[in-house]
Amino acid sequence: MRIIELVSEMQQLADQWRRQGKRIGFIPTMGFLHEGHLALMREAKNRADVVAVSVFVNPTQFGPNEDFERYPRDMQRDVRLCTDVGVDVIFAPSVPEMYPEGFQTGIEVSKVTIPLCGRSRPGHFVGVATVVTKLFNSVKPHLAIFGQKDYQQWVVIRRMVQDLNMDIEVVGHPTVREPDGLAMSSRNSYLSPDERQVALRLSRSLKAAQDLVDRGETGGEVILEKVRDILDSGGGLRIDYVQLCHPDTLEEAPRVDEPAVLLLAAFVGKTRLIDNCVLRPGK
Amino acid sequence: MRIIELVSEMQQLADQWRRQGKRIGFIPTMGFLHEGHLALMREAKNRADVVAVSVFVNPTQFGPNEDFERYPRDMQRDVRLCTDVGVDVIFAPSVPEMYPEGFQTGIEVSKVTIPLCGRSRPGHFVGVATVVTKLFNSVKPHLAIFGQKDYQQWVVIRRMVQDLNMDIEVVGHPTVREPDGLAMSSRNSYLSPDERQVALRLSRSLKAAQDLVDRGETGGEVILEKVRDILDSGGGLRIDYVQLCHPDTLEEAPRVDEPAVLLLAAFVGKTRLIDNCVLRPGK
Numbered sequence: 001m002r003i004i005e006l007v008s009e010m011q012q013l014a015d016q017w018r019r020q021g022k023r024i025g026f027i028p029t030m031g032f033l034h035e036g037h038l039a040l041m042r043e044a045k046n047r048a049d050v051v052a053v054s055v056f057v058n059p060t061q062f063g064p065n066e067d068f069e070r071y072p073r074d075m076q077r078d079v080r081l082c083t084d085v086g087v088d089v090i091f092a093p094s095v096p097e098m099y100p101e102g103f104q105t106g107i108e109v110s111k112v113t114i115p116l117c118g119r120s121r122p123g124h125f126v127g128v129a130t131v132v133t134k135l136f137n138s139v140k141p142h143l144a145i146f147g148q149k150d151y152q153q154w155v156v157i158r159r160m161v162q163d164l165n166m167d168i169e170v171v172g173h174p175t176v177r178e179p180d181g182l183a184m185s186s187r188n189s190y191l192s193p194d195e196r197q198v199a200l201r202l203s204r205s206l207k208a209a210q211d212l213v214d215r216g217e218t219g220g221e222v223i224l225e226k227v228r229d230i231l232d233s234g235g236g237l238r239i240d241y242v243q244l245c246h247p248d249t250l251e252e253a254p255r256v257d258e259p260a261v262l263l264l265a266a267f268v269g270k271t272r273l274i275d276n277c278v279l280r281p282g283k
Numbered sequence: 284m285r286i287i288e289l290v291s292e293m294q295q296l297a298d299q300w301r302r303q304g305k306r307i308g309f310i311p312t313m314g315f316l317h318e319g320h321l322a323l324m325r326e327a328k329n330r331a332d333v334v335a336v337s338v339f340v341n342p343t344q345f346g347p348n349e350d351f352e353r354y355p356r357d358m359q360r361d362v363r364l365c366t367d368v369g370v371d372v373i374f375a376p377s378v379p380e381m382y383p384e385g386f387q388t389g390i391e392v393s394k395v396t397i398p399l400c401g402r403s404r405p406g407h408f409v410g411v412a413t414v415v416t417k418l419f420n421s422v423k424p425h426l427a428i429f430g431q432k433d434y435q436q437w438v439v440i441r442r443m444v445q446d447l448n449m450d451i452e453v454v455g456h457p458t459v460r461e462p463d464g465l466a467m468s469s470r471n472s473y474l475s476p477d478e479r480q481v482a483l484r485l486s487r488s489l490k491a492a493q494d495l496v497d498r499g500e501t502g503g504e505v506i507l508e509k510v511r512d513i514l515d516s517g518g519g520l521r522i523d524y525v526q527l528c529h530p531d532t533l534e535e536a537p538r539v540d541e542p543a544v545l546l547l548a549a550f551v552g553k554t555r556l557i558d559n560c561v562l563r564p565g566k
Contacts, residue, residue: 105447112387
């Protein structure tokens with residue numbers, strides 16, 4: 001497995017692969033890889049001839065009071081995990097390689113970035129859309145796979161790819177969970193054992209919502225109330241948002257007559273966690 | 284010569300060319316082609332194996348009170364001219380093909396779009412950067428050629444290509460002029476014979492500025508004063524801006540000790556014209 005740090009070198013390898021008729025699969029990550037990332041890589045292995053993984057903790061998608069500095073990093077472990085899965089290249093540029101002096105361009109996807117994390121984290125999705133475009137233009141993939149744990153990000157990227165006519169297939173991979181239900185996230189490493197227990201309320205509340213819908217409930221407010229009750233039971237957790245949205249437009253969904261996505265974000269201690277699930281009526 | 288109206292079809296042809304190892308040259312235009320465009324096409328013929336020209340009057344780069352509706356169009360003539368030069372494909376998408384319902388993405392290059400036309404035409408360069416990216420992703424060129432008559436646009440595109448790691452060589456082609464000095468522009472067709480004479484003041488004022496510099500003048504204000512005097516002589520012309528800028532950053536240049544670009548925009552009647560020249564000291 002190669003490790004490439006320069007954009008130009010990554011582009012040369014991508015050109016070489018494309019000339020050889022190889023289909024390039026790509027997974028952008030911020031590293032500190034977990035089973036969720038590995039599932040994406042395995043899917044890329046199945047769907048493409050060669051697989052590139054980027055490891056880049058992107059400063060521009062963090063707010064000034066967020067966790068950029070302390071975001072967990074372990075390149076050695078990431079390299080080992082990628083090697084084991086059979087990844088062909090890790091693209092790991094430095095911050096100055098990605099943002100040299102004079103950098104001044106941003107990509108704004110306007111509507112689907114307004115609610116949810118867009119409201120809580122101003123500028124986050126401009127940072128995400130811009131860095132993903134830079135990574136796409138470096139790796140030149142035919143196919144890119146994103147985890148649906150970051151549901152809004154997945155919607156934003158799909159919208160951007162379509163709007164800008166990027167010739168890339170964007171695939172969403174279902175959220176990978178710990179055995180007890182917690183959605184895999186590099187940020188789970190921040191949690192103390194007690195917080196780890198509190199964090200389980202996120203996935204439990206989503207499960208309770210789907211149970212309600214399975215029993216015929218379609219009223220959005222009833223479902224949201226139930227979710228908030230579970231999240232608020234027992235303290236140690238502060239809700240950032242709980243919302244029911246249209247799966248593609250992310251406009252508020254008042255009812256679950258059609259599939260709707262339930263999205264939530266909450267602080268457990270200082271750690272901000274997100275989770276979501278698509279609720280399907282009559283299931 | 285082929286005429287392609289669908290993004291997907293253009294991408295397929297581009298992929299085919301790339302598989303054949305052909306170098307793709309690209310010239311984005313709004314059609315109503317003139318000798319300036321043809322010079323760009325001939326340069327592309329020299330530098331690339333195949334040449335694509337887009338003809339698309341992009342609504343998003345026009346302001347609400349600008350000339351989108353009456354912008355001159357003559358597809359039949361454009362096809363003939365491209366055929367004569369030996370262009371391989373005209374990419375001529377419709378507005379709904381480029382901006383289907385739900386479109387919501389914009390690319391903002393922040394600093395170099397602030398002065399000059401950026402100030403006079405709010406939103407113009409977001410429209411330009413976004414459509415050029417969409418055209419790039421459709422045509423997948425190795426090389427794109429822009430006319431330096433639109434100097435600021437050329438700077439914006441170069442900056443965007445660099446910032447987003449687009450693997451495209453951006454070439455600027457010197458402004459092509461009528462025998463009497465008027466910079467070629469599709470908008471010259473708006474001018475009455477009288478206005479056509481008034482419009483000559485633009486290129487004459489640039490020439491006078493270079494003459495001053497050739498005679499050793501380096502003071503920005505002296506040069507700008509001279510330019511404004513010539514533009515204002517005789518009426519029929521309203522200055523939008525006259526500025527002396529750094530050739531790459533477009534920051535204001537107070538002196539011409541180093542090369543500086545003199546840029547101007549003026550209304551002749553209802554027609555807004557732009558022109559520029561790079562002033563080089565000690566020439």
